[in-house]
Amino acid sequence: xxxxxxxxxxxxxxLALIRLVGIKDKKVYLFxxxxxxxxxxxxxxxxxxxxxxxxxxxxxxIVFCEFIVVLFEYLFLKFTLKEFKLPFFKLSFLMNAVSxxxxxxxxxx
Numbered sequence: 001x002x003x004x005x006x007x008x009x010x011x012x013x014x015l016a017l018i019r020l021v022g023i024k025d026k027k028v029y030l031f032x033x034x035x036x037x038x039x040x041x042x043x044x045x046x047x048x049x050x051x052x053x054x055x056x057x058x059x060x061x062i063v064f065c066e067f068i069v070v071l072f073e074y075l076f077l078k079f080t081l082k083e084f085k086l087p088f089f090k091l092s093f094l095m096n097a098v099s100x101x102x103x104x105x106x107x108x109x
Contacts, residue, residue, distance in 0.1 A: 006103070007040045013102055014095040021094070023086065031080045032095070035073040043069050070096045 014036060015029055043065055054061040074092040
């Protein structure tokens with residue numbers, strides 16, 4: 001249930017960011033949603049099984065894993081939305097950075 005909640009929050013935040021940067025094409029939203037449905041559960045499952053093994057380096061490990069997600073989503077969007085000339089790396093980085101930071105805030109509340 002926790003993974004589903006994390007996915008829902010992430011999707012809401014990241015799709016809202018796509019809108020905030022002015023992208024209106026529904027195809028971009030669809031493929032961003034698909035990318036998140038793939039990457040978010042994989043990330044959260046991986047972290048749940050491995051975070052206790054990295055000790056004091058947990059935060060750095062999470063940041064590293066998030067960067068892998070940024071790369072995956074960037075490549076996924078770039079190759080599935082070839083007809084769009086969008087800065088997909090910047091978009092992926094922004095979406096994941098904001099959802100990561102909001103996630104940290106939610107965890108503290």
